Each structure stands twice: as structure tokens, then as C-alpha cells.
Amino acid sequence: xxxxxxxxxxxxxxxxxxxxxxxxxxxxxxxxxxxxxxxxxxxxxxxxxxxxxxxxxxxxxxxxxxxxxxxxxxxxxxxxxxxxxxxxxxxxxxxxxxxxxxxxxxxxxxxxxxxxxxxxxxxxxxxxxxxxxxxxxxxxxxxxxxxxxxxxxxxxxxxxxxxxxxxxxxxxxxxxxx
Amino acid sequence: xxxxxxxxxxxxxxxxxxxxxxxxxxxxxxxxxxxxxxxxxxxxxxxxxxxxxxxxxxxxxxxxxxxxxxxxxxxxxxxxxxxxxxxxxxxxxxxxxxxxxxxxxxxxxxxxxxxxxxxxxxxxxxxxxxxxxxxxxxxxxxxxxxxxxxxxxxxxxxxxxxxxxxxxxxxxxxxxxxxxxxxxxxxxxxxxxxxxxxxxxxxxxxxxxxxxxxxxxxxxxxxxxxxxxxxxxxxxxxxxxxxxxxxxxxxxxxxxxxxxxxxxxxxxxxxxxxxxxxxxxxxxxxxxxxxxxxxxxxxxxxxxxxxxxxxxxxxxxxxxxxxxxxxxxxxxxxxxxxxxxxxxxxxxxxxxxxxxxxxxxxxxxxxxxxxxxxxxxxxxxxxxxxxxxxxxxxxxxxxxxxxxxxxxxxxxxxxxxxxxxxxxxxxxxxxxxxxxxxxxxxxxxxxxxxxxxxxxxxxxxxxxxxxxxxxxxxxxxxxxxxxxxxxxxxxxxxxxxxxxxxxxxxxxxxxxxxxx
Numbered sequence: 001x002x003x004x005x006x007x008x009x010x011x012x013x014x015x016x017x018x019x020x021x022x023x024x025x026x027x028x029x030x031x032x033x034x035x036x037x038x039x040x041x042x043x044x045x046x047x048x049x050x051x052x053x054x055x056x057x058x059x060x061x062x063x064x065x066x067x068x069x070x071x072x073x074x075x076x077x078x079x080x081x082x083x084x085x086x087x088x089x090x091x092x093x094x095x096x097x098x099x100x101x102x103x104x105x106x107x108x109x110x111x112x113x114x115x116x117x118x119x120x121x122x123x124x125x126x127x128x129x130x131x132x133x134x135x136x137x138x139x140x141x142x143x144x145x146x147x148x149x150x151x152x153x154x155x156x157x158x159x160x161x162x163x164x165x166x167x168x169x170x171x172x173x174x175x176x177x178x
Numbered sequence: 179x180x181x182x183x184x185x186x187x188x189x190x191x192x193x194x195x196x197x198x199x200x201x202x203x204x205x206x207x208x209x210x211x212x213x214x215x216x217x218x219x220x221x222x223x224x225x226x227x228x229x230x231x232x233x234x235x236x237x238x239x240x241x242x243x244x245x246x247x248x249x250x251x252x253x254x255x256x257x258x259x260x261x262x263x264x265x266x267x268x269x270x271x272x273x274x275x276x277x278x279x280x281x282x283x284x285x286x287x288x289x290x291x292x293x294x295x296x297x298x299x300x301x302x303x304x305x306x307x308x309x310x311x312x313x314x315x316x317x318x319x320x321x322x323x324x325x326x327x328x329x330x331x332x333x334x335x336x337x338x339x340x341x342x343x344x345x346x347x348x349x350x351x352x353x354x355x356x357x358x359x360x361x362x363x364x365x366x367x368x369x370x371x372x373x374x375x376x377x378x379x380x381x382x383x384x385x386x387x388x389x390x391x392x393x394x395x396x397x398x399x400x401x402x403x404x405x406x407x408x409x410x411x412x413x414x415x416x417x418x419x420x421x422x423x424x425x426x427x428x429x430x431x432x433x434x435x436x437x438x439x440x441x442x443x444x445x446x447x448x449x450x451x452x453x454x455x456x457x458x459x460x461x462x463x464x465x466x467x468x469x470x471x472x473x474x475x476x477x478x479x480x481x482x483x484x485x486x487x488x489x490x491x492x493x494x495x496x497x498x499x500x501x502x503x504x505x506x507x508x509x510x511x512x513x514x515x516x517x518x519x520x521x522x523x524x525x526x527x528x529x530x531x532x533x534x535x536x537x538x539x540x541x542x543x544x545x546x547x548x549x550x551x552x553x554x555x556x557x558x559x560x561x562x563x564x565x566x567x568x569x570x571x572x573x574x575x576x577x578x579x580x581x582x583x584x585x586x587x588x589x590x591x592x593x594x595x596x597x598x599x600x601x602x603x604x605x606x607x608x609x610x611x612x613x614x615x616x617x618x619x620x621x622x623x624x625x626x627x628x629x630x631x632x633x634x635x636x637x638x639x640x641x642x643x644x645x646x647x648x649x650x651x652x653x654x655x656x657x658x659x660x661x662x663x664x665x666x667x668x669x670x671x672x673x674x675x676x677x678x679x680x681x682x683x684x685x686x687x688x689x690x691x692x693x694x
Contacts, residue, residue: 006227006231006234006235007235008234008235008236015303015307015310016307016310016311035304035307035308035311036262036304037300037303037304037307038257039255039257039267039296039299039300039303040254040255040256040257040267040292040296040299041253041255041256041257042256042257043215043231043232043256043257045231064231064234064235069255069303070307072303072306072307072310073310074306078254080251080252080253080254081253083235083236083239084234084235084236084237084238084239085235086235096314096318098314
């Protein structure tokens with residue numbers, strides 16, 4: 001017997017890191033190089049089948065993915081949007097190290113509103129840098145996240161690398177915590 | 179809903195839906211489906227969370243409002259579109275709604291169109307973010323280039339066409355000893371001695387677009403005043419203005435290499451000099467020893483073969499030839515020994531009072547005897563300072579005589595006078611003049627001989643060197659070398675002037691007291 005569990009999750013990070021592109025790759029299986037900034041919030045749905053969960057053999061997770069307006073130096077992320085979220089995907093752009101440095105700020109904000117929420121880090125745009133630099137950034141991200149973060153993924157909305165995996169992982173963790 | 183409330187909401191274009199504590203829709207406004215994610219499901223009796231998924235996850239907050247624990251909850255700028263060309267944004271406000279039939283509270287969700295405001299905001303944020311992304315990329319690129327330039331081991335300078343320095347890296351500051359502020363806006367000539375070379379190269383490039391000079395070696399000066407050799411390679415960079423160039427110079431300190439090159443050149447020159455010396459020595463040996471040896475061999479052969487047939491006078495004559503040739507060779511050997519001991523620094527200076535007038539007079543007489551009375555040497559002595567004074571007693575006399583080394587002085591004057599005679603015509607006159615003033619003895623020997631060609635004058639004092647115009651006049655090329663060594667030992671000076679075919683004048687100046 002299969003049950004459907006709806007879960008709210010948010011995408012946060014600096015502007016231009018690829019939050020909308022990751023959702024587009026997941027939902028529409030598409031990618032565009034054109035940059036279109038998100039304002040306010042846009043909610044997308046994605047249904048993911050989870051096998052062998054704690055509760056049931058099979059669980060259908062309906063993800064309500066909140067794509068939030070990116071953080072800029074003029075405007076931070078509105079905390080109202082984060083309320084009631086079971087998990088968050090904090091996205092950074094590996095070609096802009098300042099967006100990686102800001103991960104800790106985003107973790108702090110999300111944890112203050114949802115102390116039990118699941119956090120995963122997506123180091124996005126990995127197609128733009130070399131392996132050596134990426135390894136260092138992963139190490140830095142782990143050290144920033146410490147025990148608050150479930151996992152650090154290196155993703156590329158352009159190539160699709162680890163996009164499905166990261167959402168699946170977050171969905172699984174959110175459902176398990178129910 | 180209260181009709182009055184409805185009237186109030188109408189002109190504000192605010193839509194609404196009322197839901198109960200199970201989030202089941204109780205009532206909706208006419209156009210609320212326009213904002214719903216699932217318009218068909220936006221009907222009374224349906225779960226509001228299906229048509230408005232924004233409500234999922236915040237059920238606890240909404241319940242708090244229904245129960246009066248929280249006044250309201252607002253979400254602004256919710257996007258509801260798939261086609262970017264037809265955007266739709268709305269703000270959502272949830273407040274408590276008292277049921278008219280007094281059956282507990284419901285939740286009133288007000289929806290207000292925010293499309294116009296959000297589209298404008300999107301446009302502004304889009305531009306701001308694009309500018310920031312560009313700025314960030316530029317800053318990262320500049321930072322990277324600065325780091326590359328900063329870590330370069332070679333000096334880097336960027337100048338305008340006129341050679342005004344615009345950029346320098348750390349290596350350039352270290353190499354030239356100037357700070358960045360001391361170089362920026364200053365001309366390149368501040369550090370490059372022959373800046374005209376670079377200036378011309380820049381202009382040549384601008385005029386003809388020909389390739390710039392690569393590996394140009396120039397002398398530069400550091401702030402401390404030291405001269406260093408720098409190898410520059412130059413390239414032109416088009417500025418933002420068409421036809422206007424900046425010039426990038428990459429410089430490498432090659433002072434050490436240059437010094438080594440010069441040392442090698444000096445060693446090669448020295449080696450060349452030694453080879454020439456050796457060659458001149460063997461040439462002298464062949465000529466100067468060959469003739470007397472032949473004389474000895476010939477004379478002894480004659481005595482051996484015809485000893486019984488020739489007269490005693492003839493025998494005596496042959497023996498005289500042998501004696502004379504042997505003497506000549508002995509003299510040659512003495513000269514070689516003298517010069518080599520002088521060059522090895524073994525020749526000593528032993529000063530003793532010398533009555534110069536007598537010394538020179540006697541020397542002239544002895545030369546006349548040995549070199550032939552036909553030669554006329556006019557000796558003239560002009561003594562204006564001591565020892566010009568006529569002393570009363572011998573002891574006083576010697577006190578006023580200059581302290582020179584008579585042995586070395588004899589070498590000097592004998593050689594110069596012998597040369598003057600040797601290279602003059604048989605009936606030529608030699609003027610020998612002695613001047614003493616200002617505690618110096620000046621010897622002037624003037625002949626009207628063959629003279630010294632100008633191309634030989636520079637090497638005249640080198641060992642075994644002989645001028646090209648000596649012809650068959652015998653000589654070793656040692657005389658003037660010996661003279662020079664002896665003059666140097668006195669701390670004196672020797673100079674000469676000569677015209678080919680007209681004669682030569684040597685002037686030797688020797689101080690009475692050698693400067694230590």
C-alpha cells in the first residue's frame with residue numbers, strides 16, 4: 001500500500017546561483033543559460049517515489065518546492081517564506097566563492113525558523129571549474145555545515161549531475177523525520 | 179460573507195476564499211480561481227490546499243489564526259505562471275473569520291493581485307543582479323590577473339606611448355628599488371638609461387605595426403644608483419581608444435650574465451695578447467739570436483777548416499766576430515731576464531743620490547763610444563731647483579741630489595738614447611735635454627728618425643712589440659718595455675710624440691721623491 005506525503009521544502013542561496021535552474025532541470029528536464037532573476041516566490045510540485053522508508057514500503061512524496069528570491073547585499077531572504085518547511089536546499093555557485101562563504105548565514109537563518117528541518121547543500125555549476133578547486137570547496141562546505149547539514153552535493157543544472165539525487169535525498173530525509 | 183465586507187473588497191480587486199478548520203473551502207469570491215494552482219478544484223467543499231499549495235506546511239500557523247492565537251499571516255509576491263510572457267503575482271493574507279451562524283471561526287484568505295508591482299520589481303532586480311554578476315566576474319578576473327602579475331619573477335612595467343609608467347609589479351619594485359608610487363606617472367627614462375631606444379621602438383610600432391623589439395638588452399639604474407643590465411621584451415596593447423597603445427615591458431636582470439660575458443671577453447683578449455706576445459718572442463728569438471749564432475758558427479767553422487791556411491790577423495778577426503756575437507747574445511739574455519723579473523715584480527727600486535748632470539753626461543759619452551762617434555748627441559742641462567744650487571762641499575752636494583735608482587735610470591736613458599740613434603740617419607742629430615724643477619727630473623730625448631706609425635703607438639710599450647716601419651734595423655722589442663717598467667718603479671711617467679719620417683720625442687718625468 002502506498003501513501004502520499006506532501007512536504008514543503010525551500011531553495012535558498014545568493015542570487016544567480018542556479019536555484020530556479022535546478023528546479024527546472026528536476027521538473028521540466030530542461031536547462032537554459034539565460035539568467036532570469038526570481039522575485040517573490042514560485043512554488044513547483046514534484047512527486048517522488050521513495051522505497052523502503054521507515055513508515056511504509058513505498059511512499060509517494062509530493063514535494064512543494066518553494067523557489068525563493070535570491071539573497072543580495074541589498075535584501076536578505078524573507079523568513080516568512082521559510083515557515084513550515086521540512087527541509088531546505090542551500091545552493092551556492094562554485095564559480096563565485098563568496099556564495100559558498102554565505103552558506104553558513106543561510107544555515108543560521110533556516111535553523112532559527114525550522115530547528116528540526118533537514119538541510120542539504122548543493123554546490124552548483126560544477127561544470128565550470130576543475131576537480132581540484134571543487135574538492136577544496138566541498139571540504140570548506142563540509143566544515144561550514146558541520147553536523148547541521150545532512151549532505152553536500154556537487155551539482156550541475158546544465159549537465160543534470162546529481163540533480164535528481166539531491167532532491168531524492170532531501171525528500172527521503174524529510175519523510176523519514178515525519 | 180457579510181455584504182458590507184464584500185462591497186469593501188470589490189473596488190480593491192481583492193479575491194477571497196473562506197476555509198474551515200479542516201481547510202475545506204466554505205465560500206469563494208467570483209474570480210479567485212484566477213489565482214489558483216488548480217482552478218477546477220477551487221470550489222466549496224474542496225481542500226483549499228489542492229488549489230493553493232502555499233497552504234501546505236503552514237497548517238499549524240493557520241490553525242493558530244482560527245483559534246485566535248495569531249492575528250494574521252501574510253505571503254507576498256507569490257508567482258503563479260508557467261509562461262514568462264504572461265506573469266501573474268499575488269499577495270495572500272490569512273485572517274480569522276467569525277462564522278455568521280456562530281459555529282466557531284473560519285479562516286478568511288484574501289488574495290490581492292500584485293502582478294504590476296512584481297513585474298516592475300523583477301525588471302529592477304534583474305538589472306541589478308546582472309550588473310552584480312558582471313562586477314563579480316570582473317573583480318574575480320582582475321584579482322586573478324593581479325595575482326599572476328604579482329607572483330611573476332620578472333619585472334613588469336606598462337607605459338603609455340610617451341613612456342609614462344602606468345603599472346608596475348612587485349618584482350619591478352624590488353629590481354629597481356623604487357616603490358610603486360615612485361614609479362607610477364614617471365617616465366621610463368627614470369630607470370632605463372637609453373630610453374630613446376625603447377621610445378624609437380614604440381614609435382616604429384605605431385607607424386608601421388612592425389613587430390616590437392624582443393630581448394632588448396639595456397642598462398638601467400636603480401634608486402641606489404647602481405647600474406644593472408636588464409633584458410626587456412616589449413609588446414603593445416591596444417587601449418580602449420582605437421590607434422592608442424600601451425606598451426608592456428617584461429624585464430629580466432641579466433647583470434650577472436653580462437659580467438660573466440665581459441669576463442670571458444677579457445680572458446679571450448688576454449689569451450690573444452699572450453698568443454701575440456709568444457709569437458713576437460719567437461720571432462725576436464729567431465732574428466736576434468739567429469744572426470749572432472750564424473756568425474759564431476761560421477767563424478768557428480772557418481777557424482776549424484782553414485785554421486792552418488789563414489793569417490793570425492784573420493784568425494783574430496774571426497775570434498772578434500765570435501766575441502762580439504756572444505756579447506750581443508749575452509746582452510739579449512740580460513734584457514729578457516731584466517724584463518721578466520720586472521714583470522714578475524722582482525725588480526727592486528734602490529734609491530741613492532744621483533748627480534743627474536754628471537750621470538747624464540757620462541752616459542752620453544759612453545753611448546757615443548759604443549754606438550759610434552759619428553752620432554751627434556746634444557746634451558743640454560737646465561737645472562732651476564736643487565740640485566741646481568752649487569754646493570760648497572761634497573756632503574752637502576749629495577744631500578741635495580735627488581734619490582733615484584741609478585741602475586734603473588741607466589736602463590731608461592740608455593735604451594731611449596740607443597733607440598734614438600738606431601732609428602735615425604747616420605748623420606742625424608739627437609737632442610737630449612735634462613730639466614729639473616718642481617722636484618722633478620724631466621728627460622727629453624728628441625730624434626729626427628723614422629718615427630713611429632700611429633697604428634703602432636698604442637702597443638709600443640708591449641714586450642717584443644716592434645713598429646712596422648723598422649725594416650731591417652735589428653731590435654728585440656724589449657727596450658721600451660724595460661724603460662716603461664723602470665719608469666713605473668720610480669713612480670714616474672713616460673710619454674712620446676712622433677711623426678712618421680720626421681722623428682720621435684720621448685719625455686720621461688721622474689719625481690725626486692717617489693710617492694708611496
